[in-house]
Amino acid sequence: MPAQWHRRDFSNYYESAWALRHGIDPYSTNLTPIGAHLGLETNWLVHASETPPFLLCFEPLTRLRPRIAFWLWIAINFSALAIAMYLLLARRRGLPGRTAWLLAGLMLMWAPVTLNFYWGQSQLIVLALMVAAMRALERDREGAAGLLIAIGALLRAYPLLLVGYFVLRRKWRAVIFLAAGIAVGGFATVAILGFPQTLSFVHAAMWLTDYSVVKRVDNLSLGPFVSRMFWFLTGTLPGSSADWIRRAAILTADVVVLGVTIRATLADENRGDPDWRVYSLWIATALMLTPVGWHHYLVLLAIPFVQMVASASEGRSSSRAIWMAAASYLLSAISLRVFNRLLVPPPTAFQLALPLLARALEETSFIALLMGYIAAYWFAINHLQPEHPPQLHRAKAKHRLVADANYRNRAKAHAGQLVDE
Incomplete structure (x- = not known):
């Protein structure tokens, strides 16, 4: 980790947000000279590839030196991972303590998790947002779930597809809050950056x-x-x-x-x-x-x-x-x-x-x-699948046994009644 502060995706985030803060279009400008000025390795990521709202959220980190900003960024992502793991594993139905600890270990060892830290990536933040949205839905807080997915869509775009889930499940309050969250975030981005700079994200889409x-x-x-x-x-x-x-x-x-x-x-x-x-x-x-x-x-x-x-x-x-x-x-x-x-x-x-x-x-x-x-x-x-044949046969056999026992009990009671009469 200490050797990654000046390279990988974190370098691209820092260069892009720094350029944006200084009035330079990071989507159409080659970032290599900026990286050299800041002591960062640009490598093949010569243009910004993140959404304008993401760069706006990252921009405060560019007011710190790259090495300090890197460790703060890692701390933010580690916090997001901790939140996601807690919401997924802590005191959840069907997950006894031993199983939860086992899953926690498997998550920490998982290659995609370690790669997020290796590259200085941001998918752990999206993971925390999606888990939090799921827990919000669990508590019937559809509006909060819609806003959380809207934040994820503003940062990384692809979570927007979950609007299909909300629509087909008829969670209209979540749909409304998701649309409102994206609209507010989009208008705020345009108000801060201006329409031409925001629209310049098209260059990133074409490059990717x-x-x-x-x-x-x-x-x-x-x-x-x-x-x-x-x-x-x-x-x-x-x-x-x-x-x-x-x-x-x-x-x-x-x-x-x-x-x-x-x-x-x-x-x-x-x-x-x-x-x-x-x-x-x-x-x-x-x-x-x-x-x-x-x-x-x-x-x-x-x-x-x-x-x-x-x-x-x-x-x-x-x-x-x-x-x-x-x-x-x-x-x-x-x-x-x-x-x-x-x-x-x-x-x-x-x-x-x-x-x-x-x-x-x-x-x-x-x-x-x-x-x-x-x-x-x-x-x-x-x-949605029917029971497996062995399970179905066992269920039918058990039903027959119960029915036969009930019939015998009724017959004995009727015979006893006749003797009394």
């Missing part, structure tokens, strides 16, 4: 969907994965005459995933969302459909994974969802080690000897996310 970013195998969301598979299988590059097919394939894949999620949501008529199954599925869906996503985004899967364990301890979770979640957890850690040992720096001897296997290993981060989504989907539809 550029070939140089999409081709990175650690960019694990669905759209970049489809693009990489298309380029690999067809041998084409962006700008070719067949590029419209790639865009159509991305749109089709997004629609399929969103459609599966909507169908599972509508099939569940229980508005209370027991065990927060549908809420968990929408979180996994947001990760799948975000235009750009990195390995540390997987930290948000802690919500569905913990909910699965809590329901499993009371026999309300399917074994296939649990095993798929466990596989996703393990693969998210193994993929990084395999990638660093066999595939960096390219081209390695392994890639030259076994190119197809190497290509498959490069996509293990996406596979870990896909496994997490499948686990969340199975978890969401589990209580």
